[in-house]
Amino acid sequence: MESELWEEFLSFREQLSSLAFEKPATLLALLIPGLLLVRVWRGIRGQIALPFDHSAAGRSLRARLIPRLYDVAAPLLLAVAVIAAAIPMKQGSPVIQRRLTNIEFCVDCSGSMTAAFGEGNRYDASMAAINQFLHFRDGDAFGLTFFATDVVRWCPLTRDVTAFECSLPFMRPDSQRAIGGGTMIGRALTNCRLVLEQQESGDRMIILVSDGMSGDLMNGGAERIARELQESSITVFAVHIGESEIPADIVALTQATGGDAFVTGDPAALERIFQRIDLMTPADMEQRAVEYEDWLTPVCLIGLILLVCWNIAGFGLRYAPW
Numbered sequence: 429m430e431s432e433l434w435e436e437f438l439s440f441r442e443q444l445s446s447l448a449f450e451k452p453a454t455l456l457a458l459l460i461p462g463l464l465l466v467r468v469w470r471g472i473r474g475q476i477a478l479p480f481d482h483s484a485a486g487r488s489l490r491a492r493l494i495p496r497l498y499d500v501a502a503p504l505l506l507a508v509a510v511i512a513a514a515i516p517m518k519q520g521s522p523v524i525q526r527r528l529t530n531i532e533f534c535v536d537c538s539g540s541m542t543a544a545f546g547e548g549n550r551y552d553a554s555m556a557a558i559n560q561f562l563h564f565r566d567g568d569a570f571g572l573t574f575f576a577t578d579v580v581r582w583c584p585l586t587r588d589v590t591a592f593e594c595s596l597p598f599m600r601p602d603s604q605r606a607i608g609g610g611t612m613i614g615r616a617l618t619n620c621r622l623v624l625e626q627q628e629s630g631d632r633m634i635i636l637v638s639d640g641m642s643g644d645l646m647n648g649g650a651e652r653i654a655r656e657l658q659e660s661s662i663t664v665f666a667v668h669i670g671e672s673e674i675p676a677d678i679v680a681l682t683q684a685t686g687g688d689a690f691v692t693g694d695p696a697a698l699e700r701i702f703q704r705i706d707l708m709t710p711a712d713m714e715q716r717a718v719e720y721e722d723w724l725t726p727v728c729l730i731g732l733i734l735l736v737c738w739n740i741a742g743f744g745l746r747y748a749p750w
Contacts, residue, residue, distance in 0.1 A: 447723065450515035457510045464503035501738035508731035518723040528630035529568045530585055532620045533558055536638035537601045538576040539609040543639070543670070546695035550669045551601050553695040554637045557667075561635075561702040562589050569630070571623060574599040575616035577608025581623065613678070614644035614653050617664065621653075625660050632662040633687075635705065636678070639669040650677035654684035663687045665705050667698065 449455065535558075541551040562570060572583035582599060583591070617634065624632040634657075645653070657664060664682045666689040668674040674689045682689045688708070692698045 448517045450517055450722075452514060454510060454514040457513075458507055461503040461507040461510065464506070465500055468499045468503065498738070498741045501734055501741070505731060505734050505738070508727060508734065512724060512727050512731070516723045516727060518721060529565065529633055530571070530624055530627045530630045531565065531568055531633045531635060532571040532573060532585070532624055534573045534575065534613075534616050534620050534634055534636045534638075535599075536576070536611060536613075536640065537574045537599045537607070538611045538640065539601055540611070540639050541601045541669075545669065549601075550639055553698055554667075554669060556695065557698040557702050558637070559593055560699050561706065562593065564703060564706040569627075571620075573616060573620050573623070575607065575612060575619075576601075577610035577612055579612070579616050579619045580607055581619065585623070585627065611638065611640040611642050612644055613638060613642035614649050617653055617657070617681075621657055621660055621662055624662055632660065634662060634664045636664060636666040636682075637669065638666070638678075641675040641677075645675070645677040645681070650681045651684075654681045657681075657685045665708075666690070667692065667701055669698065 535551075535554060537551060541554070542549050545553045566589075567587070569585040569587050570583070570589070571581075571585040574580045574582050580599070613636065617636065620634045624634070654664075662685060664685045665687040666674065666678050666682045668678070668689060668691045670691070671693045672691075674691050679689045690701045690704070692701055
């Protein structure tokens, strides 16, 4: 019991040592109750002398001390009100939060993505698996880039999963050809890199979803793009949809950035691959700066005790010689 009380005392003392005020200028008003306390404790000069002032009762400690203790209650209550108005703050516990990862999906919407895959086509299976991945990585920021011959930045990086999900169906390969029907992975990765470089905080990741090979990764293109991604601290994971082998250039590029490449032949395996990516890049926790929180409860409690004592004393617990 004594040890618990001692620990509470040490905790209270630590809180006092870290005490701060949200409105410190308000504390200047403490001069008013301070002056009132001085006036009360020194006694009020110029009062009319009465016969009982010279009696033995008037000279006793009780006669001199108790009335002053009663009279100082009002200035003390005013002081408590001033301190409460200044809003005392104490240090709170360190805030541990999930470290943000900026994830840019780079999705192939070339003509080959309309090939049959499970109950739908490769594009539909990719979108369904991406939706599942969004919930694996709750708290991250997601962006969406579609590519074929050209590149379209469709959804900016956002933590609003609903906004991201709503953008997925609008670039179906069988409904548009504005960005061509080829596969230019190198150009798409470069665009994603430029987007992620604008993010000042958080980790950076690209998830490439494609089913083909890209001509702009040949003849040293993959090595050059991998080097640029490494310099920007961007990790690339590739999901190759279909039953063919992953192109060697894509495997080399992903591994050079610290990522990996996966091949899937069915929709169920596609979902498992996204789960595996989530396990390979676990969300880190980071400690934010210690935040302050208001400490009004002890101040209000002291004020309440003073008010109760003052009212009780008003019912006769003070010296009145008559």
